Structures are given as structure tokens and as C-alpha cells.
Amino acid sequence: DTAVSQTPKYLVTQMGNDKSIKCEQNLGHDTMYWYKQDSKKFLKIMFSYNNKELIINETVPNRFSPKSPDKAHLNLHINSLELGDSAVYFCASSQGWGGTQPQHFGDGTRLSIL
């Protein structure tokens, strides 16, 4: 009965490779997010989708491309991975985007670039 699930949990790969992280939520929420948490635990939003439409796109390299096939899924594809991409990536979801609703987070995907 996991609410927000991400796969894989760990991802170890070489510089220059392309990889994807998948996220699914079974809460019936209409808004989903991707966050990046660096080694110092600092969390920053990357993208947000509401009903499959992109609504937040922070200053993120073009190598990162989110895709939302339906409102329960938000995947993150990363091209040409770089050392600086090493981090924990969190998916989250909420009902609506009005600012008062809490966000529900997945357990994270730890990406390590060799």
C-alpha cells in the first residue's frame, strides 16, 4: 500500500550514460514533483506537473527531462550523466497546487556517478 513509490532505490552508473527514474503514486493526487537532495541534505525542487502538464520548471540543465504519461506517474530521464548529478532524487505528490496541501514523498533514488 505504498503511497509514492520510486524505482530504482539505488542507481550506480558511469559518466556519460543515460538513465531513468520512475515514480508512481496511488493517492489519487493530481500534482507531482521531482526534488534533488545534495550531499548536505539541501532539497531543491526541479519540476512539477499538474494533471500531466508542466507547471514548475526550475533552472535545471536540459539533460533532465521529466515525462508524465498520466497523473499517477512522473518519470525523470537524465542524459549524459555528470559527476555533479550524484544526489538523492525524491518524487512527491499532492492534491492540487494551491499551497496549503502537504506533499507526500517517496523514499528517494540515490544516484551515484562513477
Add this chain to the structure above:
Amino acid sequence: GDSVTQMEGPVTLSEEAFLTINCTYTATGYPSLFWYVQYPGEGLQLLLKATKADDKGSNKGFEATYRKETTSFHLEKGSVQVSDSAVYFCALSDRAGGYNKLIFGAGTRLAVHP
């Protein structure tokens, strides 16, 4: 832009001690305020929230009051337990910005010893 400032950690306490983690914010609109907690190896979980001035959020013995005059949302607990050891994040979500964009503080690590 909007920002959240938290006291630096780590905070180390003995079991049953009183906890305060300071959080102040700057925002152009009328934000909702949140405390999230991250246990080791897990995603963030909502701990409590407050959506307007003078609201008090509370959960699991933790409390925080939305103080507009001091732009603060300090987290308190009267008697901490070892199981409270985690990283605590203060966050704001600015309704004036239109979308539910969470802006996080840097996180404060709490370690509680028996």
C-alpha cells in the same frame, strides 16, 4: 525570492530534554508553513503545518506556531525520545506564487541519546 533559514545542526540532546529548532522565513505573499521530518534512508514525511498567522500546528508531541510579526515557525517538543532522531526541515509554500512550490530550509539534524 522567498527563503527559509533554520538553525544549524547537529542538535544533540539527552532523552526527555526540551527541543527547540528555530526557523525564520522571508516571503512576498502569505505562505503556508510546514515542518517535515526525514528518518535515515527514507523520504520526507509531513510533521505539522500552519496555514495562517497565529495558527498552531501539532503532531506527535511536536508544536510550532505561525508568528507573522517575527516571521518565524519554531519547532518545539517538551520531551524528546531516541526515536525522534532525524533531520527536520522547515518549509514554506507561497500561495501568491500560484503554484504549490515548497521552499525548504537547509535541514537540522537531531540526535537524541538515551
